[in-house]
Amino acid sequence: MMHLNAFVMPNGHHEAAWRHPSTDPHRARTLQHYADIARTAERGKLDSLFLADGVALWGNVKHNSHSHFEPLTLLSALAARTVHIGLIATASTTYNEPYHLARKFASLDHLSGGRAGWNIVTSAGIDEARNFNLAKRPAHAARYDRAEEFVEVVKKLWDSWDDDAALVDRASGIYADTDRIHAIEHDGPHFQVRGPLNIERPPQGHPLLVQAGSSETGKEYAARHAEAVFTAQQTFAEGKAFYDDVKGRLAKYGRTPDELKILPGISPILGRTEAEARAREAELNALITPDYGLRQLSKMLDHDVTGHPLDGPLPDVGSFTEGGQSRFELVVGLARREDLTIRQLLERLAGGRGHRVFAGTPVQVADELEAWFTGGAADGFNVMPPTLPGGLDDFVDLVVPELQRRGLFRTEYSGTTLREHYGLARPADRNRVKEPA
Amino acid sequence: MMHLNAFVMPNGHHEAAWRHPSTDPHRARTLQHYADIARTAERGKLDSLFLADGVALWGNVKHNSHSHFEPLTLLSALAARTVHIGLIATASTTYNEPYHLARKFASLDHLSGGRAGWNIVTSAGIDEARNFNLAKRPAHAARYDRAEEFVEVVKKLWDSWDDDAALVDRASGIYADTDRIHAIEHDGPHFQVRGPLNIERPPQGHPLLVQAGSSETGKEYAARHAEAVFTAQQTFAEGKAFYDDVKGRLAKYGRTPDELKILPGISPILGRTEAEARAREAELNALITPDYGLRQLSKMLDHDVTGHPLDGPLPDVGSFTEGGQSRFELVVGLARREDLTIRQLLERLAGGRGHRVFAGTPVQVADELEAWFTGGAADGFNVMPPTLPGGLDDFVDLVVPELQRRGLFRTEYSGTTLREHYGLARPADRNRVKEPA
Numbered sequence: 001m002m003h004l005n006a007f008v009m010p011n012g013h014h015e016a017a018w019r020h021p022s023t024d025p026h027r028a029r030t031l032q033h034y035a036d037i038a039r040t041a042e043r044g045k046l047d048s049l050f051l052a053d054g055v056a057l058w059g060n061v062k063h064n065s066h067s068h069f070e071p072l073t074l075l076s077a078l079a080a081r082t083v084h085i086g087l088i089a090t091a092s093t094t095y096n097e098p099y100h101l102a103r104k105f106a107s108l109d110h111l112s113g114g115r116a117g118w119n120i121v122t123s124a125g126i127d128e129a130r131n132f133n134l135a136k137r138p139a140h141a142a143r144y145d146r147a148e149e150f151v152e153v154v155k156k157l158w159d160s161w162d163d164d165a166a167l168v169d170r171a172s173g174i175y176a177d178t179d180r181i182h183a184i185e186h187d188g189p190h191f192q193v194r195g196p197l198n199i200e201r202p203p204q205g206h207p208l209l210v211q212a213g214s215s216e217t218g219k220e221y222a223a224r225h226a227e228a229v230f231t232a233q234q235t236f237a238e239g240k241a242f243y244d245d246v247k248g249r250l251a252k253y254g255r256t257p258d259e260l261k262i263l264p265g266i267s268p269i270l271g272r273t274e275a276e277a278r279a280r281e282a283e284l285n286a287l288i289t290p291d292y293g294l295r296q297l298s299k300m301l302d303h304d305v306t307g308h309p310l311d312g313p314l315p316d317v318g319s320f321t322e323g324g325q326s327r328f329e330l331v332v333g334l335a336r337r338e339d340l341t342i343r344q345l346l347e348r349l350a351g352g353r354g355h356r357v358f359a360g361t362p363v364q365v366a367d368e369l370e371a372w373f374t375g376g377a378a379d380g381f382n383v384m385p386p387t388l389p390g391g392l393d394d395f396v397d398l399v400v401p402e403l404q405r406r407g408l409f410r411t412e413y414s415g416t417t418l419r420e421h422y423g424l425a426r427p428a429d430r431n432r433v434k435e436p437a
Numbered sequence: 438m439m440h441l442n443a444f445v446m447p448n449g450h451h452e453a454a455w456r457h458p459s460t461d462p463h464r465a466r467t468l469q470h471y472a473d474i475a476r477t478a479e480r481g482k483l484d485s486l487f488l489a490d491g492v493a494l495w496g497n498v499k500h501n502s503h504s505h506f507e508p509l510t511l512l513s514a515l516a517a518r519t520v521h522i523g524l525i526a527t528a529s530t531t532y533n534e535p536y537h538l539a540r541k542f543a544s545l546d547h548l549s550g551g552r553a554g555w556n557i558v559t560s561a562g563i564d565e566a567r568n569f570n571l572a573k574r575p576a577h578a579a580r581y582d583r584a585e586e587f588v589e590v591v592k593k594l595w596d597s598w599d600d601d602a603a604l605v606d607r608a609s610g611i612y613a614d615t616d617r618i619h620a621i622e623h624d625g626p627h628f629q630v631r632g633p634l635n636i637e638r639p640p641q642g643h644p645l646l647v648q649a650g651s652s653e654t655g656k657e658y659a660a661r662h663a664e665a666v667f668t669a670q671q672t673f674a675e676g677k678a679f680y681d682d683v684k685g686r687l688a689k690y691g692r693t694p695d696e697l698k699i700l701p702g703i704s705p706i707l708g709r710t711e712a713e714a715r716a717r718e719a720e721l722n723a724l725i726t727p728d729y730g731l732r733q734l735s736k737m738l739d740h741d742v743t744g745h746p747l748d749g750p751l752p753d754v755g756s757f758t759e760g761g762q763s764r765f766e767l768v769v770g771l772a773r774r775e776d777l778t779i780r781q782l783l784e785r786l787a788g789g790r791g792h793r794v795f796a797g798t799p800v801q802v803a804d805e806l807e808a809w810f811t812g813g814a815a816d817g818f819n820v821m822p823p824t825l826p827g828g829l830d831d832f833v834d835l836v837v838p839e840l841q842r843r844g845l846f847r848t849e850y851s852g853t854t855l856r857e858h859y860g861l862a863r864p865a866d867r868n869r870v871k872e873p874a
Contacts, residue, residue: 019607026605029637031517031548055536057635061613065605068636070544076513077548080468095534099492099568107507111468111514130631131536168463168502170456173726176498194567198494199505200466289610 002373002408003261003380003422004400005088006041006049007230008034010065012387013267015296015350016287018065022390029068035081037389044396045410047421048086048117050210050230050382051075055095056127060299063292072104079112086418088117088210093150094143095123095132098191101150102157105207106199114203114417119210120225122147124324140325144217149190151209151225156184158206159430160196182431205427208418214242214326223249226260227424230382232330232355233264239377261379261422264372265355268365269386270394277359284386285347293346296353300327310343330354352384362398369399370408439810439845440698440817440859441837442525443478443486444667445471447502449824450704452733452787453724455502459827466505472518474826481833482847484858485523485554487647487667487819488512492532493564497736500729509541516549523855525554525647530587531580532560532569535628538587539594542644543636551640551854556647556667557658559584561761577762581654586627588646588662593621595643596867597633619868642864645855651679651763660686663697664861667819669767669792670701676814698816698859701809702792705802706823707831714796721823722784730783733790737764747780767791789821799835806836807845 010028011018018025027033041049051071058066071089079087091101109116122143129137165180184195211226222229233239247257271277294306303317314335320328331354335345351357358368372378385391403409419426447465448455455462464470478486488508495503508526516524528538546553559580566574602617621632648663659666670676684694708714731743740754751772757765768791772782788794795805809815822828840846856863
């Protein structure tokens with residue numbers, strides 16, 4: 001069975017979605033908008049929904065809606081309005097403290113009955129650094145070095161209560177067995193954390209760990225820690241190569257290939273006919289503001305391309321410097337491979353910022369997903385509706401039933417936790433297992 | 438009209454509440470438990486509910502339930518289950534970054550339609566310091582120094598979007614007027630924060646600022662920044678003196694007395710007769726674990742009193758060192774004034790950790806609240822139910838109607854935001870007001 005995650009942006013993933021008549025950008029700033037989307041994802045039996053994040057205002061709010069709510073507060077609110085769907089929040093290891101994040105994700109896991117996931121990011125942006133007392137962004141290696149120890153501390157904190165530490169024995173007056181609650185006494189180069197955490201071990205043991213960095217360091221990090229990976233892949237060949245690459249790194253950390261799920265992004269633009277789907281895509285692309293796209297492109301490439309003619313080729317942008325290495329390579333590769341003008345490149349990026357956009361009928365979309373899944377390029381997909389809520393309604397009402405008919409996707413939830421949805425084991429209780437049998 | 442806040446602990450404020458047959462300590466670890474409490478508070482037309490917090494496991498979990506959920510995640514979930522009630526979360530200025538807190542409270546304020554409040558604490562505990570890379574706790578003055586700049590940065594960030602910055606003009610493709618979104622360029626001794634915040638100005642302008650420190654520094658801080666103050670006062674005379682003291686400090690900051698609401702704590706133990714109320718109190722006190730109380734007392738006094746005979750007097754505990762100065766003075770004052778044995782002192786503290794406990798009929802409780810309110814010792818009360826959910830049900834069903842009959846408390850909500858409940862103005866938009874008229 002494949003796994004499906006709904007990647008949620010306020011009005012959808014197409015950069016002009018907020019201008020499209022099918023969206024309501026005012027309502028997209030309300031809790032009810034997101035609650036409706038979450039309920040739709042549950043109606044479609046999706047595994048999870050996911051919110052991206054950065055700790056700075058994305059520079060381009062002049063021409064596009066932006067992530068309005070902070071992910072952990074929004075997902076906590078959605079936990080109260082949903083029953084099944086997994087809830088994956090992005091949070092930075094560079095600008096947080098492990099005690100806070102361990103606790104908040106444990107709290108969300110308890111609130112939701114075991115449905116929390118953490119998308120680990122290391123925050124490459126200079127705008128982010130400047131909101132946290134820094135004049136320059138920390139280097140790639142330094143960010144990953146901190147992220148490594150950060151996750152180690154967080155896992156220790158989640159395990160600082162044994163699963164059965166809370167006795168709640170009214171007769172004896174013993175609330176918790178303090179022999180089963182452990183100070184972690186972590187003393188490392190970045191963090192000195194005594195612990196224990198002030199909340200019981202999460203229902204999932206550890207909330208699900210998700211990662212989306214695709215650099216060499218990012219792939220190694222994923223192979224060590226991640227249980228799901230979101231990735232941008234334009235072609236089946238690239239997707240297959242990435243899949244084999246990351247899965248091949250697991251063995252050296254004592255992990256099996258099924259312990260990490262790889263979910264390439266896809267923005268499906270649906271129509272009753274292929275022509276209708278393409279017309280919808282053209283309708284969205286007609287609403288693009290080139291100024292917006294040029295600034296986004298300049299940011300992705302870390303190179304100012306705003307001064308160049310739209311109908312000329314992408315100029316020499318040098319080599320990758322710092323930020324998002326894999327996205328840089330993807331975008332430059334796409335422009336060169338297909339010999340695109342800047343205007344054409346902007347159209348190709350408008351739907352998914354480098355993620356794959358596919359316009360077609362529900363059967364054609366299902367064919368694509370099946371081909372990647374059965375061909376060994378994906379364990380499932382990060383579904384990026386071009387518009388919201390309509391694009392998710394279409395996917396759930398038209399594509400999900402087709403996948404179910406083919407036996408590729410669940411027709412009912414069989415478990416209750418996010419880990420169970422993804423078929424991932426609950427981590428053992430590290431202190432308990434040390435006890436004599 | 439008086440203001441009423443429900444101070445929520447898992448099983449109630451009496452330290453033995455979790456052992457009492459009227460509570461369900463397993464259910465007290467679920468979202469539904471808190472959602473029921475919040476709905477009860479709304480049924481009673483209360484202004485707000487409030488969660489205390491610390492960023493370490495309170496040492497005494499062996500004998501008492503503890504704050505299970507992290508406040509911002511829990512209150513975000515409750516925002517999705519309630520309509521009217523204000524939601525006040527405690528968060529530390531010592532172990533957070535202003536960008537994160539400004540954003541999370543803004544997010545909760547948007548999610549809840551303007552119902553967020555922040556109880557500002559500076560985290561005196563050594564256990565808290567040790568979870569955040571420190572071997573010692575920062576000194577009182579250093580904590581307040583940081584807190585001062587922290588709140589300044591947070592307010593600047595809340596104001597970094599003008600109220601009308603989001604234009605959402607589909608026709609022109611202008612989502613936000615970037616001339617109305619301002620980098621704050623804060624460059625201070627503790628924080629260098631560029632901004633702007635990545636979320637629109639909160640519905641309330643600023644979420645409500647609450648404070649509970651009662652030291653000299655704490656009172657000055659409250660007079661400068663707080664809009665509501667929670668305080669522990671054992672007698673009317675002490676309450677009146679505190680009230681006059683804090684209100685008297687406002688003028689020098691250009692504030693009027695009604696811009697800050699003072700809410701002493703009270704744990705009302707209710708019975709149909711006074712005898713029944715006292716019997717309930719005795720029933721709860723009979724469930725006390727002396728070992729728990731002694732450890733709590735030792736912590737409050739920052740002095741180990743566990744070795745002394747329970748039926749002897751409180752030994753010399755020296756003078757206050759560091760932590761909670763006003764609580765130290767309150768507890769020592771109570772023991773000396775009434776010449777209490779340690780056992781008697783533990784019973785007096787078991788109901789509210791130094792807050793006032795009052796056992797009586799609904800009419801007697803209403804009489805007390807009226808006397809403090811009309812006598813100028815309180816603008817309202819921080820209601821601390823001895824047990825939950827039952828103690829809040831009793832208060833809402835028996836005391837609130839009596840206050841309403843006397844014309845002392847609202848019978849319907851007249852506003853929609855937490856500020857409107859408390860009769861507090863919405864802060865002006867600092868960048869807008871600079872524009873020429």
